[in-house]
Amino acid sequence: MFDPRLLRAFTAIVDAGSFTLAAERLHMTQSTISQQLGRLEDAVGAILIERSLRPVEPTATGERLLGYARRLLALQQEAEAAMGDPVGTASIRIGVPEDIFNAAMASTFSDFARRHRNIRLDVTAGLSRDLKRRYRNSDFDIGVFKESQPDPDCRAAFAEPMAWFESIDVPMGLEMAKERAIPIPLVAFQPGGLYREAMFERIEREERRWYVAFAASSLHNVLVAVEAGLGLSLLPVHAAQDYRVRRYAPFGMETPMVVALYSWEGAGAVLELVDAMQATLAARAALFQPHTEPVSIRT
Incomplete structure (x- = not known):
């Protein structure tokens, strides 16, 4: 067909x-x-x-x-x-990371859908690297991805603060931070996850022993594992706010990543949706950068 x-x-x-x-x-x-x-x-x-x-x-x-x-x-x-009724006869395919598809983004999609009853929104949530690969293969019309640096054709980019987190109820303890001989348990994504490699690179720079205590394919499962005290993890600050986790002070903050918005088309209903998604991402970024203007790039 x-x-x-x-x-x-x-x-x-x-x-x-x-x-x-x-x-x-x-x-x-x-x-x-x-x-x-x-x-x-x-x-x-x-x-x-x-x-x-x-x-x-x-x-x-x-x-x-x-x-x-x-x-x-x-x-x-x-x-x-x-x-007789054009509802859902056209589609816009969208790829977004799991934590980007939150209540605010869902509301943005809902508002758009009410104005365009003929358009069906097909949304896929997943890992940024897989989503971006599929976007480049034209599987999506619009994509939001987390990456170290945005490509030149991105329409907007916003800083994503990153930090190390531990459980509030089962903290790792200061002895682990001071005693370099103690291996550090890590909670990680499955191979291919963006945060996984950044986490390993930081631990290697610290010249610390480590092991993966728990690995998962979803952000929610990683956060639940950290919450339970299975280990430390490097995660977006925004995603951790609803879990019983806290920043692991000995490691402090990390270099921010980027949330980048891409779209193949730049006119009509797709552009309207892209603009609405950009505004939602800007509001999200402002929650953790109240004194800094979000980086916004339009092509």
Whole structure:
């Protein structure tokens, strides 16, 4: 089954004779429409547009597909009209880290959904590195990721304060901080987690012995393990506020990470949602940086 969005991009390029003009008509960037054509060509297993010609023209395979593409898109429009109610007929795919999808962000999505009943929001929560890889593969239209440095094409970036945490009820004790021979128990994400590597690097710089006492794949499970006294962990300050954990004073604060917002498209309803998400992220950042303006980058 061909993705209608990819077919729409293909027919728009043929009709316009230009990637640039087709992107303008569909309210997306040229790189996005080129990527969508590339995904369709991968699915078909053949080149569909002769890019060296001006204006661009379909290849022989493209001509064969063009008639089917127009019929499929027409059938989709007929089906939408027959249904009578456009609710959920379009989608915006979003990837966010687990702790970014909080009550404030859910409210932002809810407000947007009430204004755009025809759009369905498909939200995936997970680890930043996996989410960003999927975003670069065009699995998401909008992405929020935590990283050391944002890429040049990010739309906004905000500092994410980081600190070491221990249990309030079962503290590690000062003897562990003073006695370097005592191995430090760590609570970590599974391999591939962003905080995991930063935590190990800091412990190595301290020239301390350590071991992983508990590993989990979700932020909630990591925090519950720290709360229970299984070990120390390096975590976002914002995420720890609702758990019985406290900052581990001997290690202090760490270099902040970055929460970066990305979007392939820069117009229409997607841009409206991106702006609303940016405002929510700015408010989140201000809670822990009341005297500092959040870093905001718009492209």
